Amino acid sequence: MDWISRNLPYLMAGISVGGQYALIAIGYTMVYGILRLINFAHGDIFMCAGLIMVYSVTVMPMYLAIPFVLVTTVLIGFLVERVAYKPLRSAPRMSVMISAIGVSYLLQNLALYITGGLAQQYPTIPWISDVITVFGVTTKRVTVITPFLVIFLVVVLVLLIRKTKIGMAMRAASKDFETSALMGIKINSVISTTFIIGSFLAAVGSLLFFSNYTGVTPTVGAMPGLKAFVAAVFGGIGSIPGAVIGAFIIGISENIIKGLGWTTFSDAFTFALLIAVLIWKPTGLFGEAATDKV
Amino acid sequence: MSKKTETIINVLLIGALLLVLFILEKTLPSTHMLFTVLKKGAIYALVAVSMNLLNGFTGLFSLGQAGFMLVGAYTYGVLTIPVAERANVYMYFDGGLIQFALHPIIAIILAGALAGLFAYLIGLPVLRLKSDYLAIATLGFAEIIRAIFQWDKLGPITNGSNLLRSYPSYKSVLFYFVAAGLCIALIVMLINSTYGRAFKAIRDDEVAAEAMGINLAHHKRIAFVISSFFAGVSGALLAMYQTSVQAAMFKSAMTYEILLIVVIGGIGSITGSCISSFLFIILSEWLLRFLDTETYIGDFHVPLLRSGFRKVVFAVLIMIVVLFFRKGIMGTREFSVRGIYNKLTGKKKKAEKGGGANE
Numbered sequence: 025m026d027w028i029s030r031n032l033p034y035l036m037a038g039i040s041v042g043g044q045y046a047l048i049a050i051g052y053t054m055v056y057g058i059l060r061l062i063n064f065a066h067g068d069i070f071m072c073a074g075l076i077m078v079y080s081v082t083v084m085p086m087y088l089a090i091p092f093v094l095v096t097t098v099l100i101g102f103l104v105e106r107v108a109y110k111p112l113r114s115a116p117r118m119s120v121m122i123s124a125i126g127v128s129y130l131l132q133n134l135a136l137y138i139t140g141g142l143a144q145q146y147p148t149i150p151w152i153s154d155v156i157t158v159f160g161v162t163t164k165r166v167t168v169i170t171p172f173l174v175i176f177l178v179v180v181l182v183l184l185i186r187k188t189k190i191g192m193a194m195r196a197a198s199k200d201f202e203t204s205a206l207m208g209i210k211i212n213s214v215i216s217t218t219f220i221i222g223s224f225l226a227a228v229g230s231l232l233f234f235s236n237y238t239g240v241t242p243t244v245g246a247m248p249g250l251k252a253f254v255a256a257v258f259g260g261i262g263s264i265p266g267a268v269i270g271a272f273i274i275g276i277s278e279n280i281i282k283g284l285g286w287t288t289f290s291d292a293f294t295f296a297l298l299i300a301v302l303i304w305k306p307t308g309l310f311g312e313a314a315t316d317k318v
Numbered sequence: 319m320s321k322k323t324e325t326i327i328n329v330l331l332i333g334a335l336l337l338v339l340f341i342l343e344k345t346l347p348s349t350h351m352l353f354t355v356l357k358k359g360a361i362y363a364l365v366a367v368s369m370n371l372l373n374g375f376t377g378l379f380s381l382g383q384a385g386f387m388l389v390g391a392y393t394y395g396v397l398t399i400p401v402a403e404r405a406n407v408y409m410y411f412d413g414g415l416i417q418f419a420l421h422p423i424i425a426i427i428l429a430g431a432l433a434g435l436f437a438y439l440i441g442l443p444v445l446r447l448k449s450d451y452l453a454i455a456t457l458g459f460a461e462i463i464r465a466i467f468q469w470d471k472l473g474p475i476t477n478g479s480n481l482l483r484s485y486p487s488y489k490s491v492l493f494y495f496v497a498a499g500l501c502i503a504l505i506v507m508l509i510n511s512t513y514g515r516a517f518k519a520i521r522d523d524e525v526a527a528e529a530m531g532i533n534l535a536h537h538k539r540i541a542f543v544i545s546s547f548f549a550g551v552s553g554a555l556l557a558m559y560q561t562s563v564q565a566a567m568f569k570s571a572m573t574y575e576i577l578l579i580v581v582i583g584g585i586g587s588i589t590g591s592c593i594s595s596f597l598f599i600i601l602s603e604w605l606l607r608f609l610d611t612e613t614y615i616g617d618f619h620v621p622l623l624r625s626g627f628r629k630v631v632f633a634v635l636i637m638i639v640v641l642f643f644r645k646g647i648m649g650t651r652e653f654s655v656r657g658i659y660n661k662l663t664g665k666k667k668k669a670e671k672g673g674g675a676n677e
Contacts, residue, residue, distance in 0.1 A: 062450050111641055118379055119644055121450060122581050125574050126640045130633035132571070137626035246570065250461075253454065292465040295458030302451055303443050 032161050034283035035276065036168075040236065042275025043170035047229030048252035049259075049267040050181065051101075051222025057198040057262035058218055060117060064124040065104055067249015068131035069223055073097040073230035074146060074240040075135055081147040090149070094227045101223025102216055110212065128246075135242035143239040153235050166235040171272075173232070177225065178268050185264070190217055198262060247291065251278075254298040260308030269309065327655045332499070339492055353491045355600050360491075360498040361555045362595040366579045367502050367588055368548035373577070374586035374650075375509055376541040377521030379453045381573050382440070385460025386546040388568035389436050390429035390553025392467055395482035395563050396475060397425040403484040408477055415474040422486055426497070426554045433550025434543045436463065441542045445535065457570055467565040476565075483562035497555060501548050506588055508544065517541055582639050582646050590648030597647075602632055 048070055055063045076096050080089040108127045112120045152166045185191035193214045196204040205211045233248065234240060252267075255274050259266025274294055281290045301308060339356070346352065365383060372378045397420045399407055408414035420428070444455045470478040488494075508514055516537050519527040528534050557563040575598075583594030609628040613620045639646065651657070 060450075062454065108637065108641065115644065117449065119640075121379075121453070122577065123637075123640050125577060126633070126637045129571070129574055129578065130630070130637055133626070133629035133633045137624075137630045140625060243569075243571070250454075250457070250570075254458075257451075257454070288465050288469045292462040295455075295462050298458050299443055299455050302447055302455060306447075306451070 029160050031283060032159060033163070034279045036158070036161065036163060037236075038276035038279035039272065040167040040170045040232075040275070041279065042272035043174040044229045044233040045248060045252045045255050045275050046174050046268040046271035047177070047225040047232070048248060049255040049271045050178070050225050050264055051219075052253045053256040053259070053261055053264060053267040054194075054218045054222055056256065058194065058201070058215060059109070059120070061109065061120050061124065062253065063222075064121070064249075065108075065127035065131060066222065066226065067245035067247075067252070068128045068135075069097060069101050069104070069245070070226040070230050070233075070249060071135060071240070071242065071245030072100055072131060073223075073227040074234045074244065075139065075144065077231070077234070078144040078146060078240055086147070086149065089147075090231065093231070094224060097227035097230075098220050098223045101219045101226070105216060105219040110215075132242045132246075139240075139242060141242070143241045146234040146238040146240055149231065149235055152232075164236060166232055170232050173228075174268065177228065178264060181221070181225075182264060190214070194218065251291075251294050254294050257298060258301050258308055260310040263308070263310040266308055266310035324656050324659075331655070336492060336495065339495060343491060348489065351604050355596075355604050356491050357494045357559050358603065359596040359599040360494040361552050361559060362576070362579060362599055363592040364498040364501050364555070365549055365552040365576055366583065366591040366595045367505055368545045368552065369576050370580050370583075370585065370588065370591045371505055371509070371517075371548075372541055372545045373580060374584075375514065375521060376517040376538065378445070378538060378541065379449055380456040380542070380545075381453045381570070381577065382437075382456035382460045382546075383549050383576050384568040384570065384572040385456075385463040386433040386437060386549035387553030387556060387572070388460075388463055388467060388565055389433040390550030391557035391563045391568070392476055392482065392553075392565070393429040393432045393550070394422075394425045394554035394557050395485050396477075397428060398422055398485040399482065400484065400486070407482065407484055408474070410480060411473040411477065414477065422488070422558070426551055429554035430547040430551040433553065434547035437543045437546030438539065441539050445538045445542060457573070460568075460570065460573065464565050464568055479565065481562045481564050482557075485557070485561075487558040487561055494555060494559065498552070501551055502588065502592070505544075505548060509588070513537065513540065578636050578640075582636065584646035584648035584650060586650040587646070587648035587652055589653035590646055590651075593653070594647055602628065606631065 048066065051066050051069075052063060055061055055066070073093055073096075077089060077093045080092050084092065104127055108123045109120055112123055152164070152169060154165045155162055156165050156168070157163075158168060185194060193204070193209045194217070196207070196209055197211060197214050201211070237244075251274055252271060255270035256267040257270075258274065259268070259270030261267075274297065277293060277297075278290045281287075281293055342352065365387060369380075369383050372380045396416060400419050401417055404417065405413040440456070440459050444452060444459065447455055466472065467476050468479040469476075472478070473480075476482075509517070516527070516532045519530065519532055520534060520537060524534060553568075579594050579598050580591055582598065583590030583592070606628045609623055609631055610625050611623065613623050
């Protein structure tokens with residue numbers, strides 16, 4: 025019992041962080057599935073969502089601020105795709121990736137300008153930030169809610185992709201981009217929808233993430249972004265359940281490593297895992313057999 | 319124009335450049351902004367060219383440059399801090415383990431060598447990957463290197479996450495130009511050799527290159543190790559220029575900056591990388607400084623201008639280049655005396671002018 029109460033906090037923190045990574049990872053995996061693009065700016069969109077929340081609560085009540093954050097983040101994701109990726113649709117893949125790095129650089133510097141480089145205190149969202157006690161461990165309610173919310177959102181998303189028309193279009197586009205365009209699928213609206221879903225989930229993730237780690241800095245999105253990408257690769261890029269499971273595994277192992285007192289290596293572990301996966305099983309846990317992935 | 323005259327003109331141009339720098343150094347106060355910009359520009363030119371060797375000439379999209387610079391910077395710092403200063407610098411680690419100091423030049427070469435060794439080891443698994451997977455894996459390794467160098471168990475050697483300082487450094491801008499110029503010249507020679515041709519063949523088509531008898535793994539490893547060697551050297555120069563160094567500054571943002579310099583200069587152009595590094599540094603450190611200070615014209619408070627605005631403007635400029643001028647300044651062309659000569663004689667027979675000083 026003593027052992028459990030000593031280690032349960034790490035496990036719970038791991039599950040909660042894993043859930044937040046999962047919400048970001050879905051954005052990566054969907055975009056990569058369709059465009060074959062590592063959207064380096066995705067982590068920064070997550071950061072933007074945090075900053076918008078910080079600033080919007082100063083002018084509007086909380087029940088308006090949350091929908092406002094979701095809408096503006098979606099808008100940013102949509103605009104980034106339209107402005108920075110769409111003009112490069114026929115360009116080599118590397119040009120698009122460079123453009124993504126450029127967007128990331130732009131968003132970080134914009135955030136640096138707006139915040140003046142100071143860490144902004146994230147507002148306390150009532151109810152989910154309440155302190156509760158689970159099995160003798162005190163934690164915030166968000167820690168407990170996250171995994172359930174993530175599973176709920178993933179189920180909705182999977183249903184959307186399996187059952188609806190736009191979902192079918194997405195699956196077609198990720199199988200074969202050119203052919204699906206020839207079959208009359210409006211490829212641009214499919215891609216926009218992908219970015220909208222991805223940004224929406226990143227915004228939800230940021231609401232949960234910053235309730236636990238309340239400092240929002242311009243570079244705060246970089247690390248969770250990279251980790252979420254690793255999670256997406258680990259689970260098999262293009263596969264949504266894979267990304268979610270990968271994210272939980274990474275979140276939990278990271279916190280176990282922290283619990284063992286190896287905090288320095290908690291980030292390094294993620295990348296070591298990435299390299300191990302890429303070398304031994306480049307398709308990831310649930311990836312489809314690769315044709316030209318590597 | 320014969321090859322001989324071309325060489326002579328090149329040597330004269332380089333000589334003239336060094337002479338101008340020498341005279342400037344004698345006449346202007348040593349704290350002048352120009353020297354800061356020139357030193358940093360030379361260092362960035364070297365690291366940008368080393369990245370171009372990988373990304374532009376070999377087609378390996380690597381994002382590990384900041385990590386190798388860190389290895390170089392730390393090697394230099396650790397090996398050259400005078401013994402008398404060590405107790406002071408390593409105050410949390412009882413003066414550290416290493417109790418000797420090497421000559422700076424030897425330390426710079428060792429800095430490159432150690433970065434190269436790291437690259438060799440990292441390359442063993444990583445170079446099997448391609449395109450964006452390679453990019454992510456090298457980015458990841460750069461982060462791992464940073465974590466390891468900040469680890470406090472290694473403190474007696476690396477001083478943990480504390481500053482390394484008090485090591486010797488050359489103040490003259492000439493040193494940076496000669497060192498960076500020499501390294502860039504070596505890279506140019508490599509690119510013009512049979513190895514360079516093999517690299518370009520791999521970039522253009524791996525399958526065809528392999529069919530022509532090029533050993534892919536071997537050549538990729540060579541390009542990776544050499545590029546990292548020079549990244550290590552530039553890291554050592556950067557450490558020297560800054561007079562203190564800390565692992566925390568070698569973040570992935572640094573690699574992104576270098577990549578963007580390469581893109582602006584033109585992927586696959588050495589002179590393009592050099593020009594854009596100087597342009598990048600001059601703009602960001604000097605000419606666009608005014609964007610960061612709040613300004614009043616009469617009573618009118620100029621809007622937007624305050625700390626950080628410079629970087630926003632800069633990032634927008636970069637995005638414009640990335641989106642609309644995808645070839646960058648030079649594309650894959652090179653800036654050379656011969657090129658200018660041919661261009662001038664193509665239109666007018668008489669005129670023959672060297673084209674400004676390019677590093």
